[in-house]
Amino acid sequence: MLILKLGWKNIWRNPIRSAVVIGAVLVGTWAGIFIMAFSTGMTKQYIKNQLDTYVGHIQIHNPRYLQENLPQYDISQPDSLILQLKKNAFVTKIAAHSKVQGLAMSSANTFGVSITGIDTTEEKKISTIYQDINEGDYLTSDVRNPVIIGQELADKLDLRLHSKLVLNFQDIHNDISAGAFRVVGIFSTNNSSFDEKNVFVQKKDLDRLLDRQGLVDELVLRVDNIKQAPAYAKELQKEYPNLKIQSWGDIAPELRYADISMDYTMYIFMGVLILALTLGIINTMLMAVMERTKELGMLMAVGMNRLRVFSMILVETFYLIFVAVPIGLLLAWGTVAITAHTGIDLSAFAKGLAAYGLSTVIHPELGTIYYLNISIMMGIAAILAAIYPAWKALNLKPVEAIRKL
């Protein structure tokens, strides 16, 4: 008890030293957590943007469709399947596509593309491409056989708004089928290779050319929680063993890579930061012990036993760290909560971000589990940082310590 009191008083005896240690730990905790939240928020938004634009959360195909890429390998009885899927609470939106690989031909050039037939009102629920239309409209115009194409493809094929585009592909009987389409819109998402390889037409137009109305090759689902999508996909896979059900990580592995590698590098960085903090504290406390050589020598000379000296220094370091860590955590939590709400606007100095598919307004976010992990890591660091200087204090020899200069 006496030791606790003594330690507490010692802290206030040299406020500058205490302020430096508390400041380092506080800023380290605060800034470290904030950076993690910032990066996590940025990555999550990037992934979400990409999923919202073209991947969706879960995709369902006939397994043969994925192998052979032919429209006749469709999903049988799609309407009843959609009704059943909608009974799952986690499924929020569903859109059905007919889809075929073909050639896009203009007077200038020919290019291989993937042609997707969509229902515009349904599609708006699962894809934000309608927001990425640079010129023209989103298949809403009343011309016959409208098509929207990506900016990249428009450049390659030398197409403009209202140009004619011939799409050439095999129908469900493997016969060659072709249709003349009119470009009514040009979109530009943040994925240029997607823009180069995809065109969208009205589902009824494509179904007619493929020779089966109501053909469904692909179902795209949105679910309530992106992180849970793989688990949901597994669940659905069990229910429908005859279909191939994939979550976004399997469809777009580069996004899963972005997600996972972010976690990894953040933990390594936090490790480096905590190492820097721990060693910084050890250094400061070691210096403090040296500065107080005389004082500690005196205490030992008047009969304070070694265990008590050890505990006193230990207690002092603990006080400093355990004042700083909770305040740092609280500040970090507060900053994250506020900025998550208001967003951090980087648009002034980050024009390139938008082109890469990153939002210019970042909403930091961090799961509770991270706070917990960081607290545990800081706790372990605190113990290590406290023991070494205290142990060093034990090795002082009272007589030498009292001697001046």
Place this chain on the structure above:
Amino acid sequence: MFFLKLAWRNIWRNKRRTLITTFSIVLAVVLSSFTRSMQLGTYDQMIQNSAGMYTGYLQVHQKGYWDKPTLDHSFASSDSLLNKIAAVDHVTNVVPRLQSYALAAGQKRSRAAMIIGFDPLAELSLSNPKKYLVSGSYVTSDTSRSVLVTEGLANYLNLAVGDSLVLLGQGYHGMSAADVYPIQGIVKYGIQEMNQAMVFLPIGEAQYFFGTHQRLTAAAITLDDAHAVNDVQKEIKSKLDGPFEVMTWRQLMPELVQAIEADSGSGMIILLVLYIVVGFGIMGTILMMTAERQYELGVMVSIGTSRFRLGSMLLLELILLALLGIILGCLGSLPLVWYFHLNPIHFTGDAAAAMRQYGMEPVLPFSTDPTIILGQAMIILGLTTIVSFYPMWHAHKLNPIKAMRG
């Protein structure tokens, strides 16, 4: 001069104090070098993954090819031209290519595919189809009448090794190009885009097929030092006369540059936080060091040392320590970074699977560029110098009586 001597002696007077202060500076250099090397190593890996896998660090084309990549923008090649490029410093390989699109057909189906006329020997240093063969064998002669196809295309067309592949397309200046080739091998790349629809046709045969004679669409160039790319670009430009464009990977892959720049921003913020923390660490030791020497400083002021000189002496001491610290820090960082360069941190479990699927090695590589360590050392030196003004200020304000009472 006298104070330099005094400062030097002070440093060695209390070895433990010197050790602790120096250690805090060494630590700052090592940790910031570690972090920066990791960040830049990841970028190097991304660049290597794209430039080293297919594009090359530089490409030479006919002027105008990159805007309108057609066979009509190919250039007349010759051994002397390619040798001229190969003779430039840092260039390890010149990989000739003749690239265009054609319809690839099996028995029932057809699909637009990228036809790459390639030199079987030179290509080993870049996209290296031999390494990624999953069945069949590699083409050895650049005039052999057989092709390699990617697994994605083979599956789509339902073809296996030994089957015939029909190619139908448009050649040089609108000539029609059609031929049948036996499939000699099937390759599978990790990067999905590369695995889609590619046909590797030996370059001599490709030139015959497209009717281009000795022409190429691109000469891709590999380097032994990725950082020399701009110098090499200049050098090649000056050596080639004629309507050529020489482009670096930065111009060839602007998306990659954007991706790196976007990430680099958050990397800088991370480093800034680290500087704050190590700065506090150095600050703490210097603060305590000044406090410990109260008595000594008090005596010096009392016997008439000017405060300015006293302060300068303290500053000098710390700058000497800082120099010592950053030199040791650099020496310490080098083996650490090299160790992690040679034994990179491995991803495990899900992360590793995700990276392999994406076509990347599941490791966290480190860059060994020595300028990273030097740069970090300079920053830490600056940081320490700023903090070192504290003892000077302290000496200026010191009350000798109070100081000696302690």
